[in-house]
Amino acid sequence: MADLRELYQDTILDHSKKPRNFREIPGATAKAVGHNPLCGDRVTVYLRLDAGNIADIAFIGQGCAISKASASLMTDAVKGKSKSEATRLFERFRKMVTGRPGDPIDASLGKLAVLSGVCEFPVRVKCASLPWHTLEAALEAKQETVSLE
């Protein structure tokens, strides 16, 4: 049985109530806006890139607990990483949230593993991945709004 606590673990609640890196970056080198029209979630991701590395990352926006916590955890996870490391981390993250309950979790995901419960709630996968899609767009320096439907 899917347990409420699997989806809303303390870490997730903590990150959604007190999101880390929740700010703008003045003079950001890259920025992208993600929007999920279905639920009205909206996130803006700011990056300061330095020689292909994510020197600083922050976000602002409004959304559900899952998308907010995911954005917050993401910023912590990719700060200091190279672009390609961040992209690979997104791949593994995507695999986890679209996987089956009970699948082994890639140890390199670290704290992001708290979002593994999302895979039991397929309709929430988009909430968890919206920040990552937005980060990807910012890394690729796409200008348009990412829209997930």
Add this chain to the structure above:
Amino acid sequence: MARKDRMAKPAKMLLNVPAIQADFPILKRTVRDKRLVYLDSAATSQKPKQVIEATSDYYSRYNANVHRAIYELGEESTREYEGAREKVADFIHAKAASEIAFTKSTTESINVIAYGYGLKGKIQKGDEILGTVMEHHSNHVPWHFVKDHKGAVLKYVDVADDGTLKMEQYDDLLTRHTKIVTVTLCSNVLGTINPVKEIAKRAHEVGALCVVDAAQAAPHMPVDVQSLDADFLAFSGHKMLGPTGIGVLYGKAELLEETEPLLGGGEMIREVHLGWAKWNDVPYKFEGGTPNIAGAIGLGVAVDYLTKLGMDAVRAHEMEVTQYALEKFDRLKGVTTYGPKDVKRRAGVVSFTIEGAHPHDIASILDVEGICIRSGHHCAQPLMERFDLPATARASFYIYNDLDDVDALIAGIKRVQEVFA
């Protein structure tokens, strides 16, 4: 716990809810090991076994195309299909069954009106179409087409903070340029029941037509197209115990005559030649192609079911459940409900928000408790913008819901508040 073991509420219910619940096979199932508490009938209703059996009966006993077959089976299917049309006509008090065309949905019905009467028909550049801010997207977007292709001007009556239409503004916007007024009889977000009879009367005074979206009204309250003096009216079978994929377009006979069909093909023609065709009579000219025969028959049985309960009793029951829910909601701290407070002015649709909890999280947590509600913009983005809300949670009630379901909802909301405390 099985439903019949549970104690009945002391309150007098106007419908025999346990007997009704027994007719709905889906209510016997569990969701995530919990009793199913279905509070999303505004999106689509559940189906009683009578409707399910009627559609499967059609396929297993007399499946044949309608209006064409010379043999017995085809006569039976045509009789049942046309019988359903008559039941629907009676249900909304149309003058004749020929004023009822079957479509696939409210959405299709409104598109037929916008296209066939507006875009291809009477509407000229500069003509005004007057809608409201509380419409469902399906009563917005088809009119955008008329604006884009014909140069019609779209205007909208705003919604007051209490969820009712600003009727003084309606009077101001209504002019001799207004050709169509289009309004929902009942809002799918606020539950507001609009004074459509008055709206139609004033529209007629300036020579405009009144188009009525009855998607949320036909399932829940008596609808009388003659008393409303509606010119066109649309609703969907799936929200009123019927199958998906069947909808109704009502139009006054002379207006249906003036409306061009949307779908060309079989069924809708009298004669076809190379390069031109003569159309069939109303309402068949709107039913191009093989129709949803099982859907129409199922809808006919749904209408029988509702008629047997009595639409007055259905409405009274929902008022009682809604009143109980609003009182319970009122006592919750940090929870806001939207729409009129007076149940006489609203239907059993309750949109709400909880401080500190996003509607998606509310819906997920309730889901774990076996409670199905809606979250999001409810296909009414202009209305959400009006109230500056990215999303709301929405519970909606129907004949199979009782006060226990409301209690379950309220307990679920408290659980949400605990999680996000």
